[in-house]
Amino acid sequence: MTSSTSSSSIPYAYAKEICNQVLQLDKSIRFAGIANNMGTLIAYKLREGLVPLLNEEELENSIMKTVLRMKIREDFESKLGDVIYTFALYKRVKRASIPLDGHHLDLAILGISFDMAADHDSIIMDKILPALKQSKLTD
Numbered sequence: 001m002t003s004s005t006s007s008s009s010i011p012y013a014y015a016k017e018i019c020n021q022v023l024q025l026d027k028s029i030r031f032a033g034i035a036n037n038m039g040t041l042i043a044y045k046l047r048e049g050l051v052p053l054l055n056e057e058e059l060e061n062s063i064m065k066t067v068l069r070m071k072i073r074e075d076f077e078s079k080l081g082d083v084i085y086t087f088a089l090y091k092r093v094k095r096a097s098i099p100l101d102g103h104h105l106d107l108a109i110l111g112i113s114f115d116m117a118a119d120h121d122s123i124i125m126d127k128i129l130p131a132l133k134q135s136k137l138t139d
Contacts (some may be wrong), residue, residue, distance in 0.1 A: 011036070015043035017105065022110065023047060023064060025127040028118035030093065037071075037108045039064035044111075053093060066097050067108045073138070085124050094120050097126065101136070 015034040022032035023045050031052070033044030041063045046052060054062060073083050085098045094114040100107045108134065114120045 009093050009121065011106065016045070018110070019043050019045040020126055021131060021135075022112065025131060026118070026123045028085075028115040028123065030115060031110060031111070031113040033059070033063060033111045034107055035063045035109050036106045037067070038106075039067040039108070041108070063109075064095050066111055070097060070099055070109055082127075087120065092116070093127055094118060096120060096124060098124070098132065101134070 007093050018034060019032040023029050027047075030047050030050055031044065034042050040062050044059070052059070070083065070086070073086070077083065085096050088095045094116060096112045096114070098110045098112070101109055110128075112124075112125055112128065114123065
């Protein structure tokens, strides 16, 4: 399975399109997924032919915890500034989370994973964030 659906079809269609667009921005992007403010994975897309490292249940659990961590970070934004993105380096994959404008269809984060050789920072800053800004999902 390369994508998932949600019972809420309006945000799902929009979220699915964003995931598709993000995946096309760079060949080193493995996964793009969008979760709502409750931590529910609304839509995701895997790179064609990719064998996922997490099964669907593990992915949903991971995304829920990612949204929770992002919400906790909001407590410090008044002193540290807004979160641009967060990043984790694992032995097998790079993962990043980008907060989305919460006023947009209850969408909380865009989760992305990258191949190990990816220049994740430039992909996020020069490709993904401008695309999200154009879609009015970030400031």
